[in-house]
Amino acid sequence: MLSRRNVRIKVMQILYSLSRDKNLDLDGVLHQYRDYVRKSFELYLFTLYVLIRIAEFAKQDAAKRLSKLLPSDDDKRFTAKLSDNPCIASLINNDGLNRLFRAYKMDKKTDDDAIRHFYTEFSKTEEYKQYVYQENSTDEDHRNVLLALFKHCQQSEMFNEFIEDQYPLWVDDESLIVGALKKTVKALPVEANFFESYRPADETVREFGEQLLSQVIREDDKLLEMIEPTLKNWDAERVAIIDMILLKMALCELMSFPTIPTKVTLNEFVEISKMYSTDKSKDFINGILDRLMKKLQSEGKINKEGRGLVDE
Structure with missing residues (x-):
């Protein structure tokens, strides 16, 4: 469900x-x-x-x-x-x-x-x-x-x-x-x-949800280090808590879930920011994630399974 x-x-x-x-x-x-x-x-x-x-x-x-x-x-x-x-x-x-x-x-x-x-x-x-x-x-x-x-x-x-x-x-x-x-x-x-x-399916609840949650917690400092250079004139401490959480989650999803298309990840987190964060968050999230995704792709850190998943 x-x-x-x-x-x-x-x-x-x-x-x-x-x-x-x-x-x-x-x-x-x-x-x-x-x-x-x-x-x-x-x-x-x-x-x-x-x-x-x-x-x-x-x-x-x-x-x-x-x-x-x-x-x-x-x-x-x-x-x-x-x-x-x-x-x-x-x-x-x-x-x-x-x-x-x-x-x-x-x-x-x-x-x-x-x-x-x-x-x-x-x-x-x-x-x-x-x-x-x-x-x-x-x-x-x-x-x-x-x-x-x-x-x-x-x-x-x-x-x-x-x-x-x-x-x-x-x-x-x-x-x-x-x-x-x-x-x-x-x-x-x-x-x-x-x-x-x-009843909630194990594939969605455990293999996706629990893995995503655990990874964000374990790699919190590493994720912040990846995000900070893309903030430009923004101070990481001034970024809304929800926005920073969404950025870290999206990073983990881009790098660790090979069957989820990159566009799906970007669109989903932009939509969630509209519902739960500030009025300007959707543009902020979209811009930062776009930069992060391009950087990760150039470094070979996004590996998707199946044809076209990186661009779909």
């Missing part, structure tokens, strides 16, 4: 923490990184759990409508199909998924009032009303209404705050989780062990 960009961001955040807390050793840093990675999968599960809980609230809505002294025609026609359809049922009745929910104590992290609010707000939408009173709904209809529900929640400030209160990394991982949730819903009804495919 984690892309290399997600991993780069997590490595950057760990290195920033290290710059503020010199007491962290390499083992401690790697432990923190692995925890960040684990939390991303946990966040995916939590967001899925919340979506299921909101859908299940349709049963309470149906019971409340039927208990009215004078139910309207709409009340009488209403059914809890949002909760009872085979697509959402494949999640509700998934034993493996429910074991994970219990292991991470998801029920302790949710709030009944919040779930009620999210459902109630969605129940006012035309998408939901059309779905509820539609006859002979297909699996595609069930999937589409769940996608509409999730989109509606995404646009809610209360929903975003609710998720972020439990998992602060929602700010960084939102696009990742949104993509994973949409992929899950579009595949409903799911296979029993579908969630395994969303």
